[in-house]
Amino acid sequence: MADDPDFTPEQVARGRALRREQLPWMLGGALTALALTLVLGLTPAGAGLVTWAGGLFGGSRTAEVLGGAAALAVLGQLVRLPFGARVRTVRARYGLVTQGWGGWALDAVRGLALGLALLLPAALGLYALTDRSPTRWWIPGAALAALLVAALSFLHPLLIEPVFNRFTPMPEGPLRGALLGLAERDGVRVREVLVADASRRTTALNAYVSGLGSTRRIVAYDTLLATAEPREVELVVAHELGHVKHRDVLTGTLLGALGAAAAVAVTGLAATWQPLLDAAGADSAADPRSLPLLAALVALIAAATGPLQAAASRRIEARADRHALELTNDPAQFIAMQRRLAITNVSDVDPPRLLVLLFATHPSATRRITAARTWHPVEGPADP
Template sequence: MTPRWWAAATLVALLAALALVTALRVPWGSSPAPRADQVAALRELPADAVARGRAFHAALRPGMYGGMVIGLLAALVLGLTPFGAALVRLAGRPFGGHWLAEALLGGLLVVFAGELVGLPFAAWRQSVVRRYGLSTQSWGGWAVDLLKAYAIGAVLGAIVLVGFYTVTHFAPRWWWAFGAAGAAGLTVLLTFVFPVLIEPVFNKFTPLAPGRLRTNLIAMADRDGVPVSDVLVADASRRTRAVNAYVSGLGPTRRIVVYDTLLREAPPAEVESVVAHELGHARDGDVVTGTLIGALGGAAGVCALYLVGSWTGLLRRAGVESLAEPRAVALLLAIGAVAGLAGGPLQNAVSRRIEARADRHALALTRDPDTFATMQARLSQVNLGDPDPNPVEYALFASHPSTVQRMAAARAWSRSAR
């Protein structure tokens, strides 16, 4: 068979494996959250808090949609016209147009151009969260965080660009196979290194002081069969008033991380309820599930890109002869932007199912639905959430069940327990 046939067969196999993993590891059964209970939960929430949360999201909405539209248009302009290829050529000109210079410098220049277009919308969002009091960060601190994110993105981008175009240069007919393996491997690697190398760049972590809460959290993790190495406090208050907690790492690096804002805003029982939800993710292997889905999806994406590369009309629009040449990086990013936008709702639907399962796990572990519901109400109020969002926006963008759905699920669990 030709490389194209092998790529097509591999793509079919990867998609089948992706469908199998999703079917087996994602809970697709309906979660009990009757609408009547959701309406009752909404009535329990303070009307002024609900109004403030909805006003906050209304203020964010123009920047969010504007950023999405402008970002997509920028990606399409760079990728579907010769302009992107011209930028890559310009970056490589001081080095004689060497393919490695075009791959690294040209690729980073195209990525930076896209980030630059989105910068005003990021600043818009920051101005809104500052105006509503959710952000505690100065503009200088925000800029530093932005530069840190750019630096990390540049390092990761450089590794991907150099690796990818080295493979395409030396294996022009079979680069899809090496690229698919590399995409899957990089996804797995980032799962391990993110908690150790990336998280400390943005937050400082200190052990939770010895006391009853620390003892209860570790005991709860042991009782749940999810042993943790430590309980850490993240200094989230240096940039936000939002509250949260999570379980980070795998195996010996697994630890419970609690925002310092959560410790200030919530009583210990509610902190335990939040951590119980996060333990559910560890207990059910949701990090492994996400890594498998990401690795298979990334590998399948590379195979699909190779097959799309035979579309001469697309290549002609971009002013390139092949996807394997560095000057096609803008076209690759444009295809990725469209695919990401199209696949986002499906990814969010999967995420909501997984989060609902973690909620059920927290209820079963703590056996305290009242505290769970109270904590969900607190999360919505402190984080300025919309407790009952528009159904269309919810389907498109929500990665978690809504507040009223989670409170309704607690009511349903309480009835079933009785």
């Protein structure tokens, strides 16, 4: 990396230093939350928590379901907060944070409230199913989980994104016309081009295409528009259009739905094993005291499948890069865009292989630049 032609030694060292400083806290938060989930799910402590939380609201079965689900969510949030605060402090030292502590805390409250708004109805529905069939509840539960994932994918840009950001239409002008022209040439229908007020939280650069069908829109961070050259913005959007062109959002939604269904099925089958129920202090899956056990099983499935999901994501992102090159036929500007993103976002441009295999959802900056340098147009240059 000392002789990297794209990044100075100082830029490489800065990205590595940020990664080394924040990674222990990020991993610590994730592992601590997982450990808490396993302790509550695989010991009677979780059953006691559900009983206590339900007792605060009358002690009925419904109260135990709602109280137990809320208690698990709040504890999970609380145990992550110190680690998240430390990560924020580290990133602030590198100039990546523009938001004050008050805004950070408000976002944490908003995230918790949104999570509870989704979790509590789902928990009620789950235990309505277990009440009807303590051993086969997972069959309709898997189908409903798949439908929920699909619905959230469609509604995310309309209901969830506005909770954390304000969006304004991009003003008429050459850049907006160029972005819409890219989408038209690509055969992708977008509803609108929006600007997200990311600068009130961060200096990081990004853009994305979100939504399905009638909710699809191009979204650019205001930090990107204020920092990057217009052609670089086009390259970022061209990459995002690649996800739409290859139906990555739809495919991801379908795979997410299938994954959710499979997770519910595996969880339901595992929750019929009496030794697990005994360890958790629950009589059956219909007992609200089984809630921490179900949460622990889901957490284990998520942790085990994480590297596979990351590997699939890296392949998808590399394909979107190729699409951006094919759409624009501008590898030089693509390389300039990747350099700007890596430097401004203080990325580790060539992280250790083990970290890539376990966690990376995108190829490293050096790999993306190398791929751009070796890319050659297959069908000639793109239309002007």
